[in-house]
Amino acid sequence: MKQYEVIVVGGGHAGVEACAASARMGLSTLLITLNKKMISNMPCNPSIGGSAKGIVVREIDALGGLMGKAADHEYLQMKMLNTGKGPGVQCLRAQEDKHNYPHYMQELLDEIQNLDILEGEVVDLIHEGNVIKGVVLKNGEQIASKAVIIATGTYMESVILRGTSVTSAGPDGEKPSKGLSKALQKMGIEIIRFKTGTPPRIKKSSIDFSGASVQPGMPGKLAFSYETDTFLPLEEQMPCWLIYSNEKTHEIIKNNLDKTATYNGIQTGVGPRYCPSIESKVMTFIDKKRHQLFLEPEFKDGESIYLQGFSTAMREDIQEEMVHSLKGLEKAEFLKYAYAIEYDALVPTQYDLTLKVKNFEGLYGAGQICGTSGYEEAAGLGLIAGINAALWIKGKEPFILKRNESYIGVMIDDIVTKGTNEPYRLLSSRAEYRLLLRHDNADIRLTPYGYKLGLISIERYQKFLKKNEDVAKAIEILSKVHLGSSKRVNDYMKEHNLEPLTSGVSGLELLKRPSIHVEDLFNLVEELKDIHLDHIGMSQLEISVKYEGYISREKEEALSFAKFEEYKIPKGIDYLNMNGLALEARQKLNKIRPLTIGQAGRISGVNPSDISILIFNIKKAKNG
Numbered sequence: 085m086k087q088y089e090v091i092v093v094g095g096g097h098a099g100v101e102a103c104a105a106s107a108r109m110g111l112s113t114l115l116i117t118l119n120k121k122m123i124s125n126m127p128c129n130p131s132i133g134g135s136a137k138g139i140v141v142r143e144i145d146a147l148g149g150l151m152g153k154a155a156d157h158e159y160l161q162m163k164m165l166n167t168g169k170g171p172g173v174q175c176l177r178a179q180e181d182k183h184n185y186p187h188y189m190q191e192l193l194d195e196i197q198n199l200d201i202l203e204g205e206v207v208d209l210i211h212e213g214n215v216i217k218g219v220v221l222k223n224g225e226q227i228a229s230k231a232v233i234i235a236t237g238t239y240m241e242s243v244i245l246r247g248t249s250v251t252s253a254g255p256d257g258e259k260p261s262k263g264l265s266k267a268l269q270k271m272g273i274e275i276i277r278f279k280t281g282t283p284p285r286i287k288k289s290s291i292d293f294s295g296a297s298v299q300p301g302m303p304g305k306l307a308f309s310y311e312t313d314t315f316l317p318l319e320e321q322m323p324c325w326l327i328y329s330n331e332k333t334h335e336i337i338k339n340n341l342d343k344t345a346t347y348n349g350i351q352t353g354v355g356p357r358y359c360p361s362i363e364s365k366v367m368t369f370i371d372k373k374r375h376q377l378f379l380e381p382e383f384k385d386g387e388s389i390y391l392q393g394f395s396t397a398m399r400e401d402i403q404e405e406m407v408h409s410l411k412g413l414e415k416a417e418f419l420k421y422a423y424a425i426e427y428d429a430l431v432p433t434q435y436d437l438t439l440k441v442k443n444f445e446g447l448y449g450a451g452q453i454c455g456t457s458g459y460e461e462a463a464g465l466g467l468i469a470g471i472n473a474a475l476w477i478k479g480k481e482p483f484i485l486k487r488n489e490s491y492i493g494v495m496i497d498d499i500v501t502k503g504t505n506e507p508y509r510l511l512s513s514r515a516e517y518r519l520l521l522r523h524d525n526a527d528i529r530l531t532p533y534g535y536k537l538g539l540i541s542i543e544r545y546q547k548f549l550k551k552n553e554d555v556a557k558a559i560e561i562l563s564k565v566h567l568g569s570s571k572r573v574n575d576y577m578k579e580h581n582l583e584p585l586t587s588g589v590s591g592l593e594l595l596k597r598p599s600i601h602v603e604d605l606f607n608l609v610e611e612l613k614d615i616h617l618d619h620i621g622m623s624q625l626e627i628s629v630k631y632e633g634y635i636s637r638e639k640e641e642a643l644s645f646a647k648f649e650e651y652k653i654p655k656g657i658d659y660l661n662m663n664g665l666a667l668e669a670r671q672k673l674n675k676i677r678p679l680t681i682g683q684a685g686r687i688s689g690v691n692p693s694d695i696s697i698l699i700f701n702i703k704k705a706k707n708g
Contacts, residue, residue, distance in 0.1 A: 098451025098466030105470030138175030148539025247399030562591030
């Protein structure tokens with residue numbers, strides 16, 4: 085029997101990060117996928133990033149993951165979102181090439197030592213009691229391992245839904261994963277049925293773009309990876325286009341609800357609230373006369389246009405009527421019809437904060453199998469699962485990110501502690517410390533962890549330390565330098581349409597003014613000439629100075645809750661027989677098995693009075 089230390093089941097965005105992490109941490113790793121050519125495939129929109137998600141990609145890169153590098157490799161368009169708002173919600177979004185992204189990711193995997201890739205289908209797990217020993221393939225072959233990470237995405241017992249048609253298939257017409265879900269249920273693991281969907285793909289040459297609003301990319305040094313040093317000029321980026329649905333579109337939908345799986349009783353899985361079908365949007369917002377839709381290219385050299393915002397499970401002929409009602413798409417030709425897809429996932433409260441299934445030693449989950457949605461969420465979970473599986477095998481302490489350290493930590497704590505009854509999507513509003521979890525400072529927050537884990541090279545780490553030193557030096561210089569109303573200073577201010585100085589002010593105080601940017605200070609302050617910061621360092625310097633007060637306030641708030649996050653709960657504590665706890669609290673605490681008082685306080689149904697009783701009982705047990 086072949087043997088590996090870690091086996092990863094599934095080659096999507098979660099699977100590739102999981103297998104790459106464990107292999108790079110020195111463990112023999114096997115990635116098993118249904119189709120090697122579909123590794124890192126993008127079955128829905130080929131985009132990376134977006135609200136909160138873009139920050140997750142930065143976090144993945146800061147920890148040494150792969151997604152950011154692949155996203156920067158050959159994108160179609162890149163832009164920074166929410167530039168009119170504060171830095172706590174700004175984030176990148178890139179339109180990717182559906183061919184080039186997975187192809188490059190596969191190249192990255194080929195370069196990793198300790199990693200093998202096998203085309204096959206896992207139908208069962210080998211286990212002795214609650215200890216995982218390996219996997220069983222459809223052909224009967226058994227492969228031994230110390231840990232298994234399940235990252236099956238939307239493939240497990242998946243079916244495609246259109247109208248009244250139900251077809252056993254995975255996304256993009258691939259084969260579904262059959263058998264593994266039933267095997268997990270036999271092991272006592274609870275399964276939940278979820279649903280997601282995708283819109284039609286339209287032939288570009290059949291669209292009249294004249295009435296659409298062009299949505300260009302953005303100039304500047306924009307990148308997900310901190311290692312990226314080449315940037316696509318704006319003139320080489322491809323545009324997207326904005327259009328709208330209309331009353332005719334909505335009327336077609338309302339008249340044909342019996343022809344969509346969303347409303348005719350065919351669909352049984354729960355879909356994502358924040359990414360609904362067009363028919364759900366029309367029926368939910370019944371008085372709204374139009375909805376935003378985006379025409380987005382899928383390839384650099386290709387005809388496929390992704391109709392974002394038009395996900396549907398309508399019958400194919402009705403889909404044509406709906407699309408042809410849109411301005412500019414009256415003669416649109418379909419390359420691919422929209423569909424909904426249902427699949428099995430694991431109830432996420434069965435995981436602990438390391439993404440290990442609580443009742444089994446060596447069994448981890450990652451990606452949409454954990455109840456999430458989106459490529460970025462999946463990749464973040466895959467990275468953490470891969471890291472923790474490797475640490476567990478090595479007998480080392482687990483790696484758990486706190487809510488004030490990363491969006492990845494927020495996501496894992498949310499799904500594991502609170503659970504979810506729909507595919508979970510990250511939003512900036514889910515994080516209580518948004519100003520600490522910014523796009524620009526992911527490396528400051530997480531790169532030391534990545535280096536300690538062995539996922540960040542010494543060269544990259546030294547460059548990171550040097551950048552931090554230079555930012556600190558620049559802040560020290562600016563705090564000491566005073567700029568007066570000299571002719572040189574005010575000539576510069578006048579030349580750049582800035583308000584002239586009437587009295588002396590420190591460099592730091594000047595930088596705090598809304599109209600002044602860090603580049604202005606480097607032009608005005610002679611003492612900064614020997615400080616050489618790249619675009620990342622410049623951004624971090626400006627934000628740390630301009631938002632110093634707000635950032636300090638959030639840090640203080642996080643520190644005030646830190647004692648609860650550090651207050652460990654004994655592993656074998658008996659919640660069910662704990663006097664004073666409300667019945668619901670006993671049941672919820674026993675199911676979730678929180679690691680800390682902070683986590684316990686976030687469980688739905690656990691009240692402050694229950695926490696007080698829990699702390700009292702822990703102290704009582706410690707004191708004998």
